[in-house]
Amino acid sequence: MRTSLFLILASFVISFPSSASVRADQAWTWVEQGALLLDVRTPAxxxxxxxxxxxxxxxxxxxxxxxxxxxxxxxxxxxxxxxxSAHAEKLLHQFGFTRVHNGGGYLEMQR
Known part of the structure; x- marks a missing residue:
């Protein structure tokens, strides 16, 4: 019984992409449709x-x-x-920007 439950849960987890990959995929969809891509890291x-x-x-x-x-x-x-970037998203919303998406981290955004 435990093995069956484990296999069911494992297949469920494997079948869904991580939230980071979904976030990055959505970000790239926006970029491909003309969104401005802002890197809020330091110049270095x-x-x-x-x-x-x-x-x-x-x-x-x-x-x-x-x-x-x-x-x-x-x-x-x-x-x-x-x-x-989450802080930047919130700040931009406070300044009245309505179409802002947090793409997450540099590594997850790399294709």
Missing amino acids: EFDAGHLTHAINTPLAELEQQVKLIPRTQPIVVYCRSGQR
Whole structure:
């Protein structure tokens, strides 16, 4: 009985992608449809490697740079792990941006 339950649960878990991969897939769908790709990591992190077409707007500077971001374009934000991008997503919503998606971390966003 335990073995059967384990096999059922294991197949259930394996059949669904991780939330990180779903988040990254959704982000790439947005980017392919014309979303602005913002990397909110530090300039040093950005210079060490970034996604093609990404614009570096460090989280620490986002409030000062918000006026330069087009309000009509969807935005995908990412960072190293997804925490700064979650903060950036929330901040952009506070500034009135409605189409913002947290792509998560750099590694999960790489294709």
